[in-house]
Amino acid sequence: MELRNIYHLYRRAAFGISPSEAKKLVSLSTEEVVDRLFRDSEEITPLTIDLPDFDELFEDGMQGRLRQLEKIIRENAPKHIDYNAAWFKKLCSSSEALNERMTLFWANHFVCRDQVIYYAIQYYNILRKNALGNFKDFTKEVAKAPSMMKYLNTNSNFKNRPNENFARELMELFTLGTGNYSEEDIKEAARAFTGYSSRMDGSFFLNMRQHDFGEKQFMGWNAYLDGDDIINIICEKKECAQFVCRKLYSYFVNTTVNGSHVNEMADVFYKAYDIKEVMRYVFTADWFYAEENVGTKIKSPVDLLTSIYRVVPFNFEQPRQQLFVQRLMGQALLEPPNVAGWPGGRHWINTNTLMVRMKLPSIFLGNGLIPSNSLGYAFMEGRSFGDRFNISKDWKAFDEEYGNLREEMLHSAICAPELEKGTLDLILKGSRFSKQEKSLQLMSVPEFQLT
Amino acid sequence: MKRRDFIKNSALASSFFLVPAFVKAMDMQLQLPQGFKRLVIIQLAGGNDGLNTIVPFRNDVYYRERPTIAIDRKDVLPMNDELGFHKNLAPLKKLFDAGELSVINNVGYPNPNRSHFRSTDIWHTASASDEFLNHGWVGRYLDTYGSEPYNAIEIGNSLSLIMQGESKNGVVARDASMLHKITSDPYFEQVLKYNTDQHLSEHNMGYLYQTMIDAKQSASYIYEKSKVTRSNFDYGKTAFGKQMKTLAEFINSRLDTKVYYASLAGFDTHANQAGKQDALLKDYAEGVSTLVADLKANNTFNDTLILTFSEFGRRVAQNAANGTDHGAANNVFVIGKQLKRPGLFNAAPDLTKLDKNGDLVHEIDFRSIYANIMEKWLEVLSEDLLGQAIRPVSII
Numbered sequence: 001m002e003l004r005n006i007y008h009l010y011r012r013a014a015f016g017i018s019p020s021e022a023k024k025l026v027s028l029s030t031e032e033v034v035d036r037l038f039r040d041s042e043e044i045t046p047l048t049i050d051l052p053d054f055d056e057l058f059e060d061g062m063q064g065r066l067r068q069l070e071k072i073i074r075e076n077a078p079k080h081i082d083y084n085a086a087w088f089k090k091l092c093s094s095s096e097a098l099n100e101r102m103t104l105f106w107a108n109h110f111v112c113r114d115q116v117i118y119y120a121i122q123y124y125n126i127l128r129k130n131a132l133g134n135f136k137d138f139t140k141e142v143a144k145a146p147s148m149m150k151y152l153n154t155n156s157n158f159k160n161r162p163n164e165n166f167a168r169e170l171m172e173l174f175t176l177g178t179g180n181y182s183e184e185d186i187k188e189a190a191r192a193f194t195g196y197s198s199r200m201d202g203s204f205f206l207n208m209r210q211h212d213f214g215e216k217q218f219m220g221w222n223a224y225l226d227g228d229d230i231i232n233i234i235c236e237k238k239e240c241a242q243f244v245c246r247k248l249y250s251y252f253v254n255t256t257v258n259g260s261h262v263n264e265m266a267d268v269f270y271k272a273y274d275i276k277e278v279m280r281y282v283f284t285a286d287w288f289y290a291e292e293n294v295g296t297k298i299k300s301p302v303d304l305l306t307s308i309y310r311v312v313p314f315n316f317e318q319p320r321q322q323l324f325v326q327r328l329m330g331q332a333l334l335e336p337p338n339v340a341g342w343p344g345g346r347h348w349i350n351t352n353t354l355m356v357r358m359k360l361p362s363i364f365l366g367n368g369l370i371p372s373n374s375l376g377y378a379f380m381e382g383r384s385f386g387d388r389f390n391i392s393k394d395w396k397a398f399d400e401e402y403g404n405l406r407e408e409m410l411h412s413a414i415c416a417p418e419l420e421k422g423t424l425d426l427i428l429k430g431s432r433f434s435k436q437e438k439s440l441q442l443m444s445v446p447e448f449q450l451t
Numbered sequence: 452m453k454r455r456d457f458i459k460n461s462a463l464a465s466s467f468f469l470v471p472a473f474v475k476a477m478d479m480q481l482q483l484p485q486g487f488k489r490l491v492i493i494q495l496a497g498g499n500d501g502l503n504t505i506v507p508f509r510n511d512v513y514y515r516e517r518p519t520i521a522i523d524r525k526d527v528l529p530m531n532d533e534l535g536f537h538k539n540l541a542p543l544k545k546l547f548d549a550g551e552l553s554v555i556n557n558v559g560y561p562n563p564n565r566s567h568f569r570s571t572d573i574w575h576t577a578s579a580s581d582e583f584l585n586h587g588w589v590g591r592y593l594d595t596y597g598s599e600p601y602n603a604i605e606i607g608n609s610l611s612l613i614m615q616g617e618s619k620n621g622v623v624a625r626d627a628s629m630l631h632k633i634t635s636d637p638y639f640e641q642v643l644k645y646n647t648d649q650h651l652s653e654h655n656m657g658y659l660y661q662t663m664i665d666a667k668q669s670a671s672y673i674y675e676k677s678k679v680t681r682s683n684f685d686y687g688k689t690a691f692g693k694q695m696k697t698l699a700e701f702i703n704s705r706l707d708t709k710v711y712y713a714s715l716a717g718f719d720t721h722a723n724q725a726g727k728q729d730a731l732l733k734d735y736a737e738g739v740s741t742l743v744a745d746l747k748a749n750n751t752f753n754d755t756l757i758l759t760f761s762e763f764g765r766r767v768a769q770n771a772a773n774g775t776d777h778g779a780a781n782n783v784f785v786i787g788k789q790l791k792r793p794g795l796f797n798a799a800p801d802l803t804k805l806d807k808n809g810d811l812v813h814e815i816d817f818r819s820i821y822a823n824i825m826e827k828w829l830e831v832l833s834e835d836l837l838g839q840a841i842r843p844v845s846i847i
Contacts, residue, residue, distance in 0.1 A: 153721045156772030164776045165721040172566055183565070183808055298655055330608050338497075338716070340568050346658055350610040350623040351600070351666035354659065355633045362636075369636065376637030417656065422645035445642055446659035 001030050004412065005289045011416055011451050012252050013037055013283055014097030015303075016310035018401050019413045034283045038276065041099035041132060046125040047090055049082050054118045058201045069200060079117045084326070084333045085319035087124075091302065092309045102131035102275070104302065105251050108341035109244075110139075110174060113334070114147035120334060122202050123147035135244065135273035136235050139174060140228050146198040152339065154196040159212035162190035167230075169339050175234045177243040181219070188216040193227045241270035245278065252282055254293050255345035261287055295417030298348055299451045301329035304357055307451065311402065311414055311439055312365050313394040321389050325360070329353050354449070361443035365393050370444045371437040373430055395436060403435055410435065414442045416451045423447060488828050489702065491711045491742075491757045492589075492613070494574075495735065497718035498567060499761035500728060501781040501811075502800070505554055508535050512802040516768040520724055520775070530554070534799050539733040542740030543784070550793035551743070552786050553846055557800050558820065559780035559813025563763060567719065567777075570762040575613035577818050577837055588821065589710050590616025591836050592829065600665040601672055603710040604701065606694045614712060620662075621710070622669045625697065631674035634667055643667065677704035684745045687737060691715045695738040699745040702755060709829065718761060722772035735759075743786065756828050756847065757786040760817065766809055767802055779810035783820060791845045819844040 001009075006025050010017035014037065017025075025033050053072045057065065094100050106127045114120040123145050130138035142148050143166070149155040152166035167189035171181045195211025198204050206226075216225045219233050234240055245265035250257055264285075269278040282288055299307065305326070308314070316322040326332040330353055331342055342348075349357075362370045369377065402410060407428070411419055419427070423445050430441065442448060503520065507513045508527045527535030528544045536544050546552040562580040564570045576584035586594075589603050594616040597603065603621030605614050614621035624630060646660060682699045686692035694713045701708065715735055720727050739757065746752035764781030780800065800811045822833035823843035834840045 153772055153774070156722050156770075156774075158771040161769075161771030163721055163770045163772050163774070168565070168777070178564075178566060178569060296655055298659075338567070338719075346655070347609060349659065349662055350605075350620075351662060351669055352608070352623040352625060352630055354662045355630060355639075355666050355670070358639070358663075359633045359636060370638035372638040372641050374637040374641055376640070420646055420656070423642065426641055426645040441638070444638060446656065446663060449659055450655060 001025060001028055001033050004294070005030065006033060007412065007416070008289060008294050009033065009037070009283060010097075011307075012101075012297075013279075014101055015091055015306040018310070019405060019409070020401060022413075030284055034280060037098045037283070038132075038280065041096045044096060044099055044128055044131075045094075046128055047083075047086060048121055048125070049079060049086055051076060051079065051118055051121075066200075073116050073118075076117055077115065080115075080120065080334055081319045081323055083117060083121060084323050085316070087333050088302075088305070088322065091306050092313070098279075099128065099131050102279070103127045105248070106131055106138075107333075108251075108336065108344075109247060110142045110148070111336045111339050111341040112142075112145070112148045112151045113336055114150065116147075119145075119147045119150075119202055124334075130275075132276045132279070133274075135269075135275055136231060138275075139170075139231050139235075142174075143170070143193070143227055143231065144196065144198075144204040146202045146204075149196055149198060154193050155198065157190060157194050157196060158210045159191070159194045162187070162194055162212070164190045166190070166193055170231075171234065173340055175231075175240045175243065176237065177239065177246075180237065180239045180243070185218055188218040188225075189230045191216055192218070192225045192230045196227065235273060238266065238270055241266040241273070245269050248278065248282070251344070252279075253288060255297060258287070261285070295415070295447075295450050297451050298345055299449055300342070300344060300348060301326060301331040301353075301357070302333065303451055304329070304360070304449070307448075308361055308364060308443060311443065312398045314364055315392045317390040317392060321391075325389075328356055349449070354446075357449060358444050358446070361448075362440050363389065364391055365395075366440050371430070371433050371440055398436065398439065402439060405435075410438065411442065414439060415445070415447045417447050419445070419447055487705075488754050488756070488830075489709055489711065490824060490828060491698065491702075491713070491755060493735075493739070493757065493759045494571075494611075494712075494714040495718050495731075495759065495761040496567075496571070496714045496716040497720075497761075498570075498763045498765055498777055499718040499731075499781065500720060500724060500775050501761070501764040502767065503724070503728060504537050504540070504732065505530070505556070505782050505799075506535050506537060507533060507799050507802065509533055510799075510802055512767070516802075518769070519773050520769050530795055534795065537729075537732050539729055540736045542736040546740065546743065546786060547794060550790070551788060552784060553790045553793055553796045555783045555785065555796040555815060555820065555844075555846065556798065557780045557811060557814035558760070558783045558817050559763070559811075560816055560818070561813070563779035563806075563810070563813070565763060565777040565779070565808075567762055572612055574760060574762055574817060575611060577821055585615075586617050587611070587613035587615050588836055589613050589621060589712065590619065592616075592710065592825075592831070593619040593621060595835060596829075596831060597709075599668065599672070599707065601669040601706065601708055603712070604673075604706075604708050606697050606701075606711060606713045611712060611714070620665065621712070622665060624669070624673055624701075625694075627670070627674045627677055627697075627701075630666070630670045634670040639663065639667065673701070673706060676706055677701055680704040682745055684741050684748075686741050689734050689738070691734050691738045692741070695742045696745075699742050699749075702746060702751050703749040705751070720765070720774050721770065721776060722774040724769075724774040739786065753788045755787065756789075756824065757784075758820075758824065759784040759786075764811055767805060767811065768809055779806065779808070780813035781811070783817070785820075785846055787847065789847055791847060796846065815844055816841070820846060823847060 006022045091100055126141055126145050153163045154166040157163040164186050167186045191212040195207040197207040246262050249262050265278055268281045503522055506522045506527045508524045514521045526538045529535040564580055575587045577588040578584045593603055597619050600622045603614055605623045610623050680700050680703050682696050686696040717731050746755055760783045761781055765775035765778040769775050806812055818841050822841045823846050825831055825833040826843055827847045
């Protein structure tokens with residue numbers, strides 16, 4: 001497999017690959033490399049942090065001790081910063097990289113937000129468990145997750161007055177997309193999801209007194225249907241496979257969607273809704289490696305951060321600061337803006353975020369000033385602009401991986417697109433700079449914003 | 452079908468949208484009209500429940516359909532013998548009494564869409580319900596009449612569709628001094644100096660370079676021009692309050708900015724609506740009224756018009772979770788000194804004539820409000836920006 005393609009595959013399907021690892025894969029075929037990627041994600045480890053207060057309470061048979069639960073929830077609120085940090089670390093360093101990439105995708109598909117960290121962790125681990133599994137089972141499990149039931153009000157969806165929130169978003173955002181269902185379908189589906197409830201520890205049960213056991217007229221059916229039935233019927237429609245594949249394509253391949261590629265994917269996906277199958281199809285397709293799909297996608301803030309980490313590993317001594325940076329760029333893990341998730345693509349970029357994004361590497365890793373040949377730099381060199389963050393960085397790891405790379409190999413290991421001629425002139429002109437300084441320059445050009 | 456194909460195929464799309472903006476720019480004599488007037492647009496995102504905002508406090512249907520969440524008569528601040536403000540809108544009531552607020556009832560569009568995202572797009576692009584446009588109407592305004600990216604500023608974190616044009620985008624500014632500091636790194640100057648030919652590219656790379664150029668131009672302009680203006684009004688500690696304060700400082704610095712946009716989110720009250728909406732309305736009313744006071748103190752209120760909308764209203768009947776589901780027509784607020792008909796602009800919603808979903812039917816098309824603002828406030832031809840002739844409704 002060509003080096004360029006190895007970098008591309010790992011940038012999109014995982015969170016990058018080091019030059020030495022990539023070099024090892026050159027002798028393998030594309031299929032073999034893709035196999036390797038899947039094999040590394042066969043065993044999935046959930047991501048948890050210690051929450052002893054919750055564990056104790058639930059072990060004690062907590063039923064009826066609502067007030068104590070409320071107190072624990074309040075006291076554990078800052079834990080979501082710890083989980084954010086643990087998640088970011090997992091993105092950067094887990095061997096289950098493909099599964100983590102998929103989890104991040106699903107977190108922006110089955111969008112949910114829960115302030116109660118205990119349930120939020122349960123939710124994200126449901127995403128991890130199903131990320132490469134069966135989409136139908138996945139959707140059913142998401143529908144029954146306490147966080148989702150709270151977020152889209154299924155837990156207050158009663159037979160006398162159904163709440164349409166979940167039913168609408170299920171069809172609009174999770175499965176079919178607008179135009180493939182009617183307002184009547186929403187009303188009937190809402191009835192099928194009545195009575196969905198969870199116990200305090202998060203386990204699901206159907207509240208028989210609030211569930212509507214009557215017949216529902218839904219997409220040609222006229223029968224008693226429950227929530228699982230609704231999801232089965234939705235998945236019978238090819239539009240569902242189409243819709244999900246379109247989203248996968250726009251996330252993994254190109255935000256400008258090629259309809260015939262999506263149709264190919266949907267044919268594969270529709271057979272059994274096997275996520276693994278469709279992803280394997282994408283990563284082995286010729287078009288995945290076509291020029292228009294390499295180095296042309298705008299990085300999400302999380303991608304930007306993990307790609308900086310791939311060059312020079314860094315660690316925030318105060319996790320709160322890391323959360324601050326994520327928020328500044330508009331994407332904090334665990335904090336999606338609304339049920340549609342982050343729109344992605346060019347939406348990440350505006351006058352404000354772009355400049356922050358291009359300046360980050362020098363703030364994280366240098367003194368806050370990007371090395372350059374200009375007089376302004378010479379004037380300010382030596383002064384520190386970057387001491388606002390408390391970050392440790394591993395330049396030794398950089399020297400080992402990148403220190404001996406030839407000039408053009410350094411470029412392609414750091415930037416996904418080929419450098420524009422002007423950028424190349426600029427970087428080469430600064431030949432007096434060290435590899436470390438060059439890496440900062442490379443991470444501070446617009447090209448580095450693309451993957 | 453791709454959106455772009457749809458536009459090409461749609462009989463509704465006027466040829467206007469197919470002409471690239473730079474061609475239009477060459478065609479027309481394009482200069483901003485004399486006399487500086489600016490527009491502030493505020494979106495109450497999530498679908499504000501208009502019926503619990505402007506409350507029909509003598510309407511039996513209202514109380515029957517909302518047994519647990521209807522606002523009690525005694526908690527309403529009456530506007531007449533039929534409608535009244537939610538009590539947390541007391542600061543708005545003052546503007547209402549002073550003739551500086553028009554409340555327009557029953558605003559919407561035919562075949563309402565009840566998706567937040569689609570309906571927001573419709574409001575932002577000023578499209579019909581079945582028409583898909585890729586550019587916002589303020590963006591189109593910039594395409595045709597704008598000279599600098601900072602002619603339209605969004606006070607927030609991301610650039611909304613309303614601000615995105617074909618050849619020009621508005622800018623996002625939240626913290627002018629930080630943006631200025633970051634942007635003035637000498638390296639960025641060099642990056643731009645060395646790149647000249649990518650700028651017109653339609654690809655993401657071109658977009659990045661163009662945004663970088665916009666950022667450099669805007670950051671120093673906004674910073675230099677606004678750094679001496681510091682508001683001493685108390686905007687509280689909420690995020691929306693801070694946005695309003697930034698807005699006041701920008702306006703009072705008399706930036707060359709014609710349109711500002713900000714949004715306040717959280718109005719999607721499917722469950723336990725009361726507490727949430729109460730807090731949001733308070734946040735909104737206090738923020739906006741402080742802004743108005745601040746502008747008055749700096750003699751900029753006369754030249755400022757503030758439009759507030761929400762992507763849709765909510766269903767007349769409540770749900771079982773003490774909340775409301777997505778609805779259709781809603782009220783719109785216009786605040787300014789030069790209103791044609793201050794106070795209640797039109798009659799209260801008719802709760803006995805609902806659509807088949809049980810939602811309010813619109814009486815005024817939102818695009819006719821836009822048309823009026825375009826013609827009378829921005830002083831441009833509304834047909835240019837709306838792609839068709841729409842009869843304006845006389846608000847200003």
